Amino acid sequence: MAVQKLPPRDKLNVCFAHPSYRLLERFSLRETRMHAFEVRSHDELEAVIGEVDVLLISGMLWRKEYLELADRLFFLQSISAGMDQYDKAAFNLRDITLTSAQGTNANSVAEHALALMLAMNRKLHLARDNQRARHWRDPISPLTLRENELRGKTVLIVGFGRIGQRVASLAKAFDMSVIAIKRDLTRGTQMADEVLTQDCIEEAAARADFIVLTCPLTPETENLIDERVLRSMRSSAFLINVARGKVVHEPALLEALRDGRIAGAAVDCVWDEPLSAVSPMWEMDNLLITPHVGGETARFEDALLDLFIENLDRIYEEREDLINLVC
Numbered sequence: 001m002a003v004q005k006l007p008p009r010d011k012l013n014v015c016f017a018h019p020s021y022r023l024l025e026r027f028s029l030r031e032t033r034m035h036a037f038e039v040r041s042h043d044e045l046e047a048v049i050g051e052v053d054v055l056l057i058s059g060m061l062w063r064k065e066y067l068e069l070a071d072r073l074f075f076l077q078s079i080s081a082g083m084d085q086y087d088k089a090a091f092n093l094r095d096i097t098l099t100s101a102q103g104t105n106a107n108s109v110a111e112h113a114l115a116l117m118l119a120m121n122r123k124l125h126l127a128r129d130n131q132r133a134r135h136w137r138d139p140i141s142p143l144t145l146r147e148n149e150l151r152g153k154t155v156l157i158v159g160f161g162r163i164g165q166r167v168a169s170l171a172k173a174f175d176m177s178v179i180a181i182k183r184d185l186t187r188g189t190q191m192a193d194e195v196l197t198q199d200c201i202e203e204a205a206a207r208a209d210f211i212v213l214t215c216p217l218t219p220e221t222e223n224l225i226d227e228r229v230l231r232s233m234r235s236s237a238f239l240i241n242v243a244r245g246k247v248v249h250e251p252a253l254l255e256a257l258r259d260g261r262i263a264g265a266a267v268d269c270v271w272d273e274p275l276s277a278v279s280p281m282w283e284m285d286n287l288l289i290t291p292h293v294g295g296e297t298a299r300f301e302d303a304l305l306d307l308f309i310e311n312l313d314r315i316y317e318e319r320e321d322l323i324n325l326v327c
């Protein structure tokens with residue numbers, strides 16, 4: 001963490017850098033007396049970076065060469081949880097404090113996962129199709145065609161960090177059993193009835209009514225949900241992906257859905273985004289797609305600003321316990 005003489009807060013130049021978020025609009029409502037402005041592109045950021053003291057930025061706009069141009073920068077708050085694009089050694093060398101947004105959208109992503117579970121279990125995607133077709137389905141239908149309840153079901157949560165644990169908490173409120181797949185079995189396991197390592201995923205998949213993916217994309221998790229795991233799943237089970245598209249082997253998932261080997265899937269992310277208009281995924285009745293909006297709620301900008309202002313306060317109080325401190 002940087003230790004240096006800081007400018008008065010009412011003299012700060014605060015820059016928000018993101019292609020679309022409405023950070024400046026929300027920040028202006030807080031009456032902080034700090035001067036703030038917004039940029040939406042690489043060119044706009046490059047033109048002003050030398051005058052910026054504090055930067056709240058998306059990883060998609062950050063370039064490592066900006067560090068040499070950032071003569072006044074002393075604090076960068078990333079909008080994302082992943083920090084691979086930032087050269088930590090270079091930030092340390094320049095005495096620039098760097099923090100991440102890890103966990104900021106944990107609740108919203110977890111709620112989205114639960115919403116997808118409920119939607120698939122209550123067949124809301126099919127109900128909407130029936131509504132458009134003006135078709136009133138006979139509610140007294142065969143058991144396999146009826147809606148279902150979450151109570152008594154088992155959810156396998158792959159990745160048991162903040163999002164996964166929040167999913168578990170919500171699932172418990174519906175009287176579900178929770179199996180967790182986790183790297184470190186020594187901590188953060190309280191919400192799970194059973195905790196396993198990744199090498200047990202096939203065995204765990206065979207016992208689950210839902211598999212919910214909340215893990216990061218790493219070399220170990222890329223294509224983790226492959227044909228073997230999908231074949232291990234029950235024919236009545238659902239796959240829910242609020243992690244990253246490439247955690248799932250997409251061709252294998254499409255084959256499993258076409259063949260009816262699993263009941264369905266709901267995905268908030270795909271291999272290539274935005275999803276191509278010619279993708280076969282659009283036509284699948286047992287697949288529900290949302291456009292990577294799990295964390296993009298109306299509360300998101302304010303949650304980011306809460307984190308940003310709290311960390312800025314701690315810097316001015318010369319505290320070392322910044323939230324999500326990277327360096």
